[in-house]
Amino acid sequence: MAFLDKLFKKKIEGKTVEEWYGLATAETDPEKKIEYFDKVLALKSDFAGAWNLRGLEFVVLKRYEEAIASFNKALEIRPNYLEAKYNKEDAETELRKIRAAESPAEGG
Numbered sequence: 001m002a003f004l005d006k007l008f009k010k011k012i013e014g015k016t017v018e019e020w021y022g023l024a025t026a027e028t029d030p031e032k033k034i035e036y037f038d039k040v041l042a043l044k045s046d047f048a049g050a051w052n053l054r055g056l057e058f059v060v061l062k063r064y065e066e067a068i069a070s071f072n073k074a075l076e077i078r079p080n081y082l083e084a085k086y087n088k089e090d091a092e093t094e095l096r097k098i099r100a101a102e103s104p105a106e107g108g
Helices: 002-008 017-026 030-043 048-060 064-077 082-102
Strands: none
Touching (some): 017 030, 048 064, 064 082
16 A cells, blocks of 8 residues: 555655645746646646646746647647647747747838
8 A cells, every 4th residue: 555655645845746736826926836837747747737837827927939838738638628729829829929020021
């Protein structure tokens, strides 16, 4: 049974996936939230919801490429995860706007 306890209650820095997730969702600083979600994902890499929420924090920081990578990971795990799909589309739209603003107008 000790083996199963270890398997289901793996810890990083003395905290379980549930504890890190609780810290992440309660935190207000986006950088800290990402740090906590990284710990959640180190313990449970197939947690699509955590990948999605991590992506949203990158959106808050306007780090759209990292956000898209997180949403892609969520969709890899759960292909029909509509929230992650919509979040990814929003992040891609923002990234396109930034790139369009940065590139010189053509044909003018």
